[in-house]
Amino acid sequence: MNWITNYVRPTINSLFSRREVPENLWTKCPECGTMLFHRELADNLNVCTNCDHHMAIVARDRLRALFDGGVFVEVAVPEPVADPLHFRDQKKYTDRIKEARKKTGEKDAMLVAEGDMGRTGVVVAVQDFSFMGGSMSMYVGNAIVAAAERAIALKRPLILFSAAGGARMQEGILGLMQMPRTTIAVQMLKEAGLPYIVVLTHPTTGGVTASYAMLGDIQIAEPNALIGFAGARVIEQTIGEKLPEGFQRAEYLLDHGMLDRVTKRTDLKDELVTIVRLLTRQAPAIKGDLPAPDITPTPAMVDADK
Template sequence: MSWITRTRQQLTGFLAKRDTPENLWTKCKNCGAMVYTKEWEDNDHVCPRCDHHDRIGGRARFAQLFDGDYRLLAAPRVAEDPLKFKDQKRYVDRLKAARAQTGEQDAMLCADGTITGHRAVVGVQDFAFMGGSMGMSVGETFLSGVDAALAAKCPFIMFTAAGGARMQEGILSLMQMPRTTVGIQMLKDAGLPYIVVLTDPTTGGVTASYAMLGDIQIAEPNALIGFAGQRVIEQTIREKLPEGFQRAEYLLEHGMLDMVVHRRDLKPTLGQLIGLLMARRLAA
């Protein structure tokens, strides 16, 4: 064995023992800046260079919003692959891959806790799970959040992020649109606030149902919000759409949103809104 080979082996063994984090850096999807992952997380997954709001899942969102401990609501059991759907892959295989990637059973989580001292039930869609698509599990989880809010007599806050209905469940996914709408009406009948925070992206059947039915409509900066895609709309109306069309700031300017709120300000803003709305309910 030559001295070159021995030296290479010694160096390889030394380097292999070094405890180096796998994800030391995070690349911003908007400006391409490389940011220390710790700095990225400390900044609520918002780029400190360009202020881009990255997509986050339920557990990260709960950690940012709730005062401390929270109770994760049990995910309802639903039939998996009721249509035995298969395209390029079997639906069951897509579910397994999404669960392995995210560590969650489906695209929505609900939790019960306090926000600046006010009790609330919060639902969060995770775009990382099959594009946050709305299937039977998402519909049932949404309704379980509504039931929890009704039982606790507190607001229900929904963070949306979805590409629309889940095609692998066909008409069963589309039926979640009226089902969730009925759940929202139950909250209104009980005089409980339903607040929606639209995050990037919120599109399709989710936009056409529970995403746009809030008592107060909030969005994160530059979030993409719409029903059909911009290219589809342009091909249909044969016109060029305005700059920033379907972005949160454009929708705020045209009256479809009540406010656009930076992620760092969401917790105090929601806490203030809950206090005002619940005080009004008690006065009534």
């Protein structure tokens, strides 16, 4: 009886019992409600395959999708003074930083990298909204300055992906000071004759919009991204009028001349390669892994022209 109870019955139950399915295998699209398999969603860069809704994507995954073969080298960013104001609300600022670093695996809200994109050398800075809302801190200011200096040293274009709710309140005026500081970094790029391209992602608001996020030579946005300085409710209360439908969304800003393009995330790399090579006066990129064709005229080509 013990043999049947202890061995046979558990073996039969294990063969016919329902297997547990991990909860993280499926993601529900917040826009259309479609259940999306996690690998399919990741392969599509966190864009819903049913309705094209653009979900959040972390900075490191964006960089892997952007650089050739997912290979890039991180650019070192100087560490600022930790907690300069000794700020505390419900928690210490230092504790919030530790939690954000543990959650995201990143030092702060911006990641800077260099590498090849479509066989074209670029420097890329990506703001990570999952790190304290992508808030503009002294570290973010240091990252943009480091990105600009590295782009100038390598004579490469700088591409910046913005995503933030504004300046980091725990750093007070020191966070707000990054607005003029990053503006000067952008001016350094322009004086060096290097392209500065901004891709505004959801959301880009506050002091970020009022500084480096709107100073690009080319302004691109992802579909339906929220872009603005103050919130819609604050603006309505200030002007005493109802705002238009879709106000502060990427498509509305494109229609009113604030943006140059609205581009799907899955098409963004090809478009950036085209723009970068155009601005740097390079030949169009060659699709695929084959090297560029040799266009040196041959004797047969010369005879054919005659």
